[in-house]
Amino acid sequence: MALVNLTGIQPTQYTELASDTSPAEGEVVLVPFDRLAEESEAFFQTVGRVGVLVGTETTFSALEPFANKISFVAIDFPAFGDGRGFSLAVRLRKDYGFKGEIRAVGNIIPDQAQFLMRAGFDSVEATEERKTAFETALKRFPSYYQTDAIGLGQRSVAHVRHSAKNDDNTDAADTAKEGQRKAS
Amino acid sequence: MAKKPAGPQMFIANRLDDGRAVFLTANGEWTKVAADAAVGQTDEEVEALAVLAHGAEDANLVVSVTAIAADTEGNNLAPAHMKFAMQAKGPSVRLDLGYQVSPNWEQ
């Protein structure tokens, strides 16, 4: 598997925790949401950093109580048409202000790259042969009609149309910010 | 895919490039002429045709491969159901279009 970097963050290196094993002291692990929900205290005491693996059926309200303890999220798409994963990522950014990495795993196709990036995803797990297609798709469109609500700093065509005349500095600042969220 | 119809069967698909309806022949080629289609009478025959048909799908020659009931009663072999019979002919409201004009329509 290859990793497609959508936003230029430093991708997290982690161990996907097998169901019957406990994490080593200081390890960076990805844990299925159900297990995290049941054993969360134990995890947060021993490990270094914890990421959670959620399916698209997981609601934001179920995930929110853990948002301050987890440092990255992997959203698993059972089918690429399951758009709930997009809303979940948007809410993590917008409603919670989640700053960690959000990764798309599972059934994703290259042509979704720019949708994922603009919905708040930082990275996609893909097969090696598809990596180039993802990167091409990511750069396909010169601008977008929507302002993102997720802190990426991309503004809608409508805003850009009118900012250049009114405030040159804002436009330049926004362009500079584009594509670079500060993963703190 | 629809459930496998009983009785004699033929395979219909659409060509990948132009989408035209085509029928599977006994030697694994695709024809616009329904009467030239291969008919599977037994489960084994139908299965052998299915292998050929899906092979063409995997080779990106055709899409939407479907096994359909064949009408072998009349003079000419034809799809039994009106929907597939429509595909074998062309739109009933435009008799100037489709294979009903001629098997060599568009050539």
Add this chain to the structure above:
Amino acid sequence: MYAYDTYDHAIVNARVEEFRDQVERRMKGELTEEEFRPLRLMNGLYLQLHAYMLRVAIPYGTLSSNQMRRLAHIARRYDKGYAHFTTRQNVQYNWPKLSETPDILQELADVEMHAIQTSGNCIRNTTTDQFAGAAADEVLDPRPYAELIRQWSTFHPEFSFLPRKFKIAITGADEDRAAVKWHDIGLVVKQSDTGEIGFEVLAGGGMGRTPVIGKVIRDFLPVSDLLSYLEAMLRVYNEQGRRDNKYKARIKILVDAMGADEYARQVEAEWAKIKDQPLDVPEEEVARIKAFFTPPPLPVLDNDVPTVNAFADKNFLFKAWVSNNTGAHKVPGHVHVTISLKPHGGIPGDATDAQMDLVADLADKYSLSEVRVSHEQNLILPHVAKKDLPALWEALDAAGLGSANAGLLTDIIACPGLDYCSLANARSIPLAQKLTERFDDVKRLMDIGPLKIKISGCINSCGHHHAGHIGILGVDRKGEENYQLLLGGSGAEDASKAAILGPGFDEGGIIDAIEKVVAVYLGEREDGEEFLPAYRRLGADVFKEAVYGAR
């Protein structure tokens, strides 16, 4: 009309290149059909019975004459010399080659058109009143807001993979000609007492196998909040709409299951969180878009034109055409003209390349180069001086476009049906052809008066049969075409669901049944009473008895 700027051009051109790349990858086998299917659908490319079908958006039904000429050119060069105008202000080509569709999309992009999101589980072409900006009864022109929605919904990062397709309609007149109550979201442009512009918002309408009329979830939404509110509406739907069963995945099922009040509550709660984020466009952008839709500089002319009256006195068909196919314009001395694509015996909504070219020329000559497309599958010249009507009609009539039947029984909506569509269970077009031949008498049609017949060839209801005064649904009964008869539907401001009258018929039987229904109406109607109010007053039983006999 709206004109693209460099941003719009760049985005649409990028889309063409993206699709060209996707088609190449498909042809090379790098994409499987399963992967390619949603991608081609989001570019309006279906696979039908005989070939691919390309559905091109006509955003809010507005075309320039040059765009119409390009549609004609595409029909000639890449297709079989005709195109089909649909019930959602789109146009369809029935025979394009997959490998040529990127070229077609480029031809469209060059004249500021596209096929973006004309299919797939995403936000579709926003539709509106075909007489927008022209009709005398219009309160506010809905087109600027439709264009705002077009841009906002194009490649939305969050709402491009919805549970199911999503249709928005918007109107700005008291008479609803856009069937807004039958849409996933319906918007009615309103002006508040203080002069503020906004919308009444409806949600959860839809046809298909479960017809539902949309419910009002907000009485007044200021225009400055339109996009953030739509964002909230779509988010609640995207998260909670059913994905386990495609027949239960439309928003109408969600709104029905949770209740319109609860849906509205959740939308308001979500909206409260996002309304102050920069989701809505700046005021200057609304002004910029509105400027494209300023009323055209038409001279005020006399409403009474003696030469036209004299021509009408000599020519009944012209007189009938003026009476049925023209309507009051905002500017005195002008009308909007409906060009019927329902010649008796013809295919509803089809036009040849030559007819499209002619309409473009006539638009240049008589209608400020503007053409509209209606959800009733007709073409419209929105700004015609009354004095030009005789010359216009003669030119149209010579090309088979002079039918005087707009709004009458033979102005039938029909889906492509089993003649083309891979989803259909029965044919629709031949039924429309035989019905229009049976009622081929303009005097009789005018005596019957406004009567909307709508035919669908399957339960997906592309032919809007649920909203027909008389609706017909084609079904497959043991391999034979069978037609159900429904009465009492409406797609207008008084929206109602048509009800099945009784057992279905074969093709001949349904035509006879409609004759009987019309006969009951003619016998029972009160002075000046139209079909739909008469049906509502009389109830179904008297019609049932006439059609099926006493039981």
